[in-house]
Amino acid sequence: MASPIHDEMRGSDGNVLPHYQSYxxxxxxxxxxxxxxKRNEAEAMFHRLGITFAVYGEEAGAERLIPFDIIPRIIxxxxxxxxxxxxxxxxxxxxxxxxxxxxxxxxxxxxxIPSQKVLANAQYRAIMQGVDVPGGIYAHISGVDxxxxxPGEFHVLEDNLRVPSxxxxxxxxxxxxxxxxxxxxxxxxxxxxEHYPDVLLETLRGVAPHGIxxxxxxxxxxGSYNSAYFEHTFLAQQMGIELVEGQDMFVRDDTVFMxxxxxxxxxDVIYRRIDDDFIDPKAFRPDSILGVPGLMQAYKAGRVTxxxxxxxxxxxxxxxxxxxxxxxxxxxxxxxxxxxxxxxxLSKKDDLHYVLEHLHELVVKEVHGSGxxxxxxxxxxxxxxxxxxxxxxxxxxxxYIAQPTLALSTCPTFVEAGIAPxxxxxxxxxxxxxxxxxxxxxxxxxxxxxxxxxxxxSQGGGTKDTWVLEA
Amino acid sequence: MLSRSANDLLWMSRQVERAENTARMLDVTYRLSMLPxxxxxSGEKWAEPWAVPLVTSGLATGYYKANxxxxxxxxxxxxxxxxxxxxxxxxxxxxxxxxxxxxxxALTSEMWESLNRTWLEMRNIDYGNITARGVSNFFDWVKNRxxxxxxxxxxxxxxxxxxxxxxxxxxxxxxxxTARILDVKYHTLLPSIGDxxxxxxxxxxGSLLRSVGAFESYRKIFRDQITPSRVAELLIxxxxxxxxxxxxxxxxxxxxxxxxxxxxxEPERLAGEIHAQLHYGRTEQIFKLGLHEYLMxxxxxxxxxxxxxxxxxxxxxxT
Numbered sequence: 001m002a003s004p005i006h007d008e009m010r011g012s013d014g015n016v017l018p019h020y021q022s023y024x025x026x027x028x029x030x031x032x033x034x035x036x037x038k039r040n041e042a043e044a045m046f047h048r049l050g051i052t053f054a055v056y057g058e059e060a061g062a063e064r065l066i067p068f069d070i071i072p073r074i075i076x077x078x079x080x081x082x083x084x085x086x087x088x089x090x091x092x093x094x095x096x097x098x099x100x101x102x103x104x105x106x107x108x109x110x111x112x113i114p115s116q117k118v119l120a121n122a123q124y125r126a127i128m129q130g131v132d133v134p135g136g137i138y139a140h141i142s143g144v145d146x147x148x149x150x151p152g153e154f155h156v157l158e159d160n161l162r163v164p165s166x167x168x169x170x171x172x173x174x175x176x177x178x179x180x181x182x183x184x185x186x187x188x189x190x191x192x193x194e195h196y197p198d199v200l201l202e203t204l205r206g207v208a209p210h211g212i213x214x215x216x217x218x219x220x221x222x223g224s225y226n227s228a229y230f231e232h233t234f235l236a237q238q239m240g241i242e243l244v245e246g247q248d249m250f251v252r253d254d255t256v257f258m259x260x261x262x263x264x265x266x267x268d269v270i271y272r273r274i275d276d277d278f279i280d281p282k283a284f285r286p287d288s289i290l291g292v293p294g295l296m297q298a299y300k301a302g303r304v305t306x307x308x309x310x311x312x313x314x315x316x317x318x319x320x321x322x323x324x325x326x327x328x329x330x331x332x333x334x335x336x337x338x339x340x341x342x343x344x345x346l347s348k349k350d351d352l353h354y355v356l357e358h359l360h361e362l363v364v365k366e367v368h369g370s371g372x373x374x375x376x377x378x379x380x381x382x383x384x385x386x387x388x389x390x391x392x393x394x395x396x397x398x399x400y401i402a403q404p405t406l407a408l409s410t411c412p413t414f415v416e417a418g419i420a421p422x423x424x425x426x427x428x429x430x431x432x433x434x435x436x437x438x439x440x441x442x443x444x445x446x447x448x449x450x451x452x453x454x455x456x457x458s459q460g461g462g463t464k465d466t467w468v469l470e471a
Numbered sequence: 472m473l474s475r476s477a478n479d480l481l482w483m484s485r486q487v488e489r490a491e492n493t494a495r496m497l498d499v500t501y502r503l504s505m506l507p508x509x510x511x512x513s514g515e516k517w518a519e520p521w522a523v524p525l526v527t528s529g530l531a532t533g534y535y536k537a538n539x540x541x542x543x544x545x546x547x548x549x550x551x552x553x554x555x556x557x558x559x560x561x562x563x564x565x566x567x568x569x570x571x572x573x574x575x576x577a578l579t580s581e582m583w584e585s586l587n588r589t590w591l592e593m594r595n596i597d598y599g600n601i602t603a604r605g606v607s608n609f610f611d612w613v614k615n616r617x618x619x620x621x622x623x624x625x626x627x628x629x630x631x632x633x634x635x636x637x638x639x640x641x642x643x644x645x646x647x648x649t650a651r652i653l654d655v656k657y658h659t660l661l662p663s664i665g666d667x668x669x670x671x672x673x674x675x676x677g678s679l680l681r682s683v684g685a686f687e688s689y690r691k692i693f694r695d696q697i698t699p700s701r702v703a704e705l706l707i708x709x710x711x712x713x714x715x716x717x718x719x720x721x722x723x724x725x726x727x728x729x730x731x732x733x734x735x736x737e738p739e740r741l742a743g744e745i746h747a748q749l750h751y752g753r754t755e756q757i758f759k760l761g762l763h764e765y766l767m768x769x770x771x772x773x774x775x776x777x778x779x780x781x782x783x784x785x786x787x788x789x790t
Contacts, residue, residue: 048584048588049584050575224569233574233576236576244473245475259473259474259475261472261477262732262735
């Protein structure tokens, strides 16, 4: 795609756009030394607060800060409203799809999506067939990755319906900005995000098993070596619920209990931050020590709610991504508000042929990959890397998809050389329970290297505070 | 609350208390090691002061596995900085911070920040820093970080169950530590009660009092010469001295009463029994039995209490 790169502050022609004007005027009045000082202050503060993430592959327990950029990303009210409606629509369709897949499979019978693709998917959980979950909601917490290519032109990059993370950074980044630059928040009406934990708790309590009036909710973590452990502790604390590990719970008579200093205590809703595979050694991987033996039995008996439900991976898999617009049409009889990024499926012969010819200009991703591992960014790759990927693709074409290198929007970012544009994406969080709620904002990730399109924190990306302006 | 959380919190405060006690012990040793030999009178034995903290903490074996000679520098390196020694100040603060990290949800943010900062600073300290800033200044820093943490806990934390388990950790460690310090002093440095009254004896008992911060209290209460039986009275039987066994048991008994219910009352009963022996005990009885024997019995009882607390509140298995 040869379209010019859209900068969210200066458009493509260099003039500051209306929703950035107030901030740009302030920024012009600030001496660079003050920004350096504020950045250092932020870094010291994040260290002191221990807002870190564990890095896989480094020495056990190694912790790193995700770089925080002190220049906010600003989204005008009208753009947000479109985004909000589009996200709600998309996640609603995905939940209907999941319910359908695990019940009547109407969409497969209608031939809209090939049955084989769903039922043979590694993320399809046969154990969930015919199981009813409260309210028919499967993905209670969804993180939908969005990229922007022009003013108000949003595309969905991927849906995360298993255990999406990052929301703690959305909250901590806002807290940090308010601490560093309180004056900015009186200049502009920025929509608050601080109530996210309350909305999350309400969502979780709303999907408790039938007949439970005052449900006990717990957050299940794999433990302190997990990369998102900070977030688990943070959310549990903010919601005032117990942070449990598998060993803290046991199942008796299809009921889940926590081991407490006052004896066993029943748990009704588990916000689990562990993948399906590890959640119950009796049902899935027998070698898992992270889960709770017998949990699936209690779940199927309707005695406990898991959020997200087991088996949501079948809907957020990259091979299923291309079908989401069809799901919206099929279940809601509406046109999708949010566009997908055009995607080549390498299991298709024609697509494979095209992609192998154009590796240098495409992004190739593993269907089951995540976190920016195992992907090839064509324009930034070397001949050797492309040759290597070509072999891998030819060996297992079904494991890959390819997308054009989008002209991702940039945002002004404070880097070593000063303020410069860097590419960004956005992960808003959609909460589905009795109602659908989206806190205005999300996690903006920024590729700190000049020209880079990879925003993942594991690959040197940073984060920004995301401001949705109130109209 | 979760049993695992209670266990982590108890160990968090235990490790902070342990780091403080180790610093106290080493600080006094350091001061003692600077005393000139000429104050000794003929016939007095002068145990090598740097052996004392090793013996008190039960670490002499571990130390001699890694070292052949006894020097101030080596003992400080081993007991302050050595990451392979689970009882070093470094390891204690690291463990305290790890326990806290797992239980951030139960702590106030100020508690976490205080402990995290202590650890981040400790991580950057090496032997060069300690000598450059002054050995005693370093030990003061450890004590101050512990004071700060306890103060922040006292000043900000909700008086809930988590608070009770945090306090349990502090007082179990403190009772254990005071008993050990008393015992080692008695046996390592003064073989018989008859060796009382010399200059060395004065400094040694004085330093023991200082190591538990009770020197001024002794002066206020007795306004007289330092004698073993008075030190024992002060650090075992008096309940107005904050690091005495009686005082620690007051707190432990009170906390366990508050945690007691119809299914879990054995820890309270046992703490009450230990407390009663201190509350109604007399110095003469202690010396009649022998201070060492008395203290060994006390340590056994604390261990039994520990086991009961574990069984009733902290273990993960229900029967």
